[in-house]
Amino acid sequence: MSGNDTQQQPALPAISEGELNAPQHPQEPSQPPNSSRFRRWLLPVTIGLLLLGGIGWIIFSRFIMPMLMAGSMQPPPTLVQLGTPESAPVEDSSDYAATLDSRQSVTLQPRVSGQVSAIYVEAGDRVEAGEPLLQIGAAEQRAQVASRNAAVDTAAADIDSAQADVASAIDTLKALQEKRAADQANVQLNQREYERYQELQRQGAESRQILDQRLNALQTAQATVRQTEADIRAQQSAINRAKSQVVRSQRALEQAQANVAEGQAQLQDYAITAPFAGVIGNIPVKQGDVVSAATPLLTLTQNQELEVQIAIPLERAPNLRLGLPVKLLSDQDRVLQTGKVSFISPSVDPSTQSVQVKALFDNANNQLRTSQFVRARVIWQSRSGVLAPTTAISRLGGRDFIFVAAPFQSSGCQAQAQANAAPGGAPGGPQVEPDQLVAVQKPIKLGRIVGNNQEVVEGLSASDRIVTSGILQLQNCMPIAADTPPANAPASAP
Structure with a gap:
């Protein structure tokens, strides 16, 4: 490296790749300082004015305006439903568990034994007295009744025969009685002849032999009379015997007839009929069952x-x-x-x-x-009692009350209105019209509950108008108005 390279150069600010690629715009002119300061205070001032206006409106509408209008405006009456107490009998009663019983209820059983041949009714049928219910086979009993009827015919024939014997014996008796009369006449004739010949024999005109013949004839006639009388007595005995036979035959006939009646009565026992009108209950037997006197056939109840x-x-x-x-x-x-x-x-x-x-x-x-x-x-x-709906009764402090609708002038609420207008009361209280209905809270004494109503023993009369709904929003002497639905309002669903 050269010496120039070793000298430190001033540091340049770093430029990012985005700044290098960003489009170049001309620089905007700067805002004045007064305009920026105005914008900073505009929004807070606006919000403050709005808050002050809202609070002022609330104070005015909630407090100032009601105070200004209290003396001149009367609050609207509360809408309630009105009704009248019901005058109805109130019963002093007690409820008990009880059982129903039929005055006539019987389980029918047969008096005879046999096989059930027919059942004419079903369970639940209503029958009348004497109606046939069930039949037990009675072929053997019918044969016995037929035999007893034959015995009746025989006894009746015996009576006819005995009565004929009596009639014949009476005829024979009559003949003997006629013969006795003839014999007695013959005795009288022979008696006179004997006496005449006896006189002639004393005079010597007739012989002793002839007198003896007349005496023999008289004695023979007397013997004939005695025999006839004996025959008459014997015939009277025969008549008595014949009459006794008639009596015996009549008794036999009566016995035979009684046997027939008994057989027919027993024959009726084979047909089971209803002793009284009622309803058929259970029928435990079936057709073909053999039953006895201890077998229950069916039940009949008069309900x-x-x-x-x-x-x-x-x-x-x-x-x-x-x-x-x-x-x-x-x-x-x-x-x-x-x-x-x-x-x-x-x-x-x-x-x-x-x-x-x-x-x-x-x-x-x-x-x-x-x-x-x-x-x-x-x-x-x-x-007789006064009943009010239970919904119209309120309870306060352990006492029962009811609201009665009455015009203000006759409600007794004037004292309370004057107290509200007096110093210490609500200043400038509303004036209530004399004919305005008010809810008067009256203490009452309750009695028995009858359905949805309750008896009011004291504090209410049948002529009062009572508030039947909305009693929770009422106070004593509060103005009210009857809430009557419009005539064309649809009926509410049940």
Whole structure:
């Protein structure tokens, strides 16, 4: 290297490759210093003015304007729905679990043994009294009845024969009685002849032989009379015997007829009929089964009139009386049937310490079933009450209240309005028109709940108008207006 090379040269700034390749532009002239300073303060000043204007508008609209308008403008009344209390009977009642029972329910069993030849009904059929239900084969019984009918015919023939014997014996008796009369006349004739010849013989006009002949004739006639009388007595005995035979034949006929009636009654036992109108239940037998007197054939239940059995606790027993209303309720608390107490047990169930009560119910529409568990409501007493919707009742500080809509002039709110206008109250408070409706908060005393309503015992009358909705946004003596939907508004979906 030369000496010139060893001398240090001044350092040059480094130039990047991008600067070398960048296009060359002429240099812009520099801005004045006053313009740059103005732009720097323009944006902060603008933002500050906007913030001050917004805060001022808020203060004006929120505080100044309401204060300016408070004395001259009245706030709009609150829209609420109004209604009237319902006057309805309120029941003092108690609900109990109860059981339904049929007053007529029977399991039919045969009185005879045999084979089931026909079944005329099916389970669930409704039948009338006397309608045939089932038939048991009765061929053997019919043969016995036919034999007994033949015995009746034989006994009747015996009676006819005995009665004919009696008639014949009576005719013979009459003949003997006529013969006896003739014989007695012959005795009288022979008696006179004997006496005449006896007188002639004393006079010597007739011989002793002739007198003896007349005496023999008289004695023969007398013997004939005695024989006839004996025949008459024998014939009377024969008549009595014949009459006795008639009586015996009549008794035999009656016995034969009784046997026939018995056989026919037993024959009817082979046909099973409905003892009363009702509904057929279970039929455990089938056609062809052999049954006996211990075999259940089918069940028949009369459910047109059912009996509910209720166990009333002993503490309620003094309030029981015949004729108390009883209502059967569904699971949805709907009244199914209404009846009356028809029986009160004179004794107490020792296991439950309750009194059994029964009530009758008409079941014409077949809503109820035998052995069904139901809820029974016993109505101890009923009174007229005032009911209000539960949505209209509020509770505050352990007391119950309700809002009543009334004109301002008759609401009793004037004192509160004057207090608001007095020193210490809200200055320049709005003036309420006399006919403006206001919500008056009234304390009430509640009674029983009836569905979606509750009884108001004190503090409300049936003529009051009550607020039924929106009570959470109300205060005492607040102006209100009835919210009535337009007439052409569509009905809301259920």
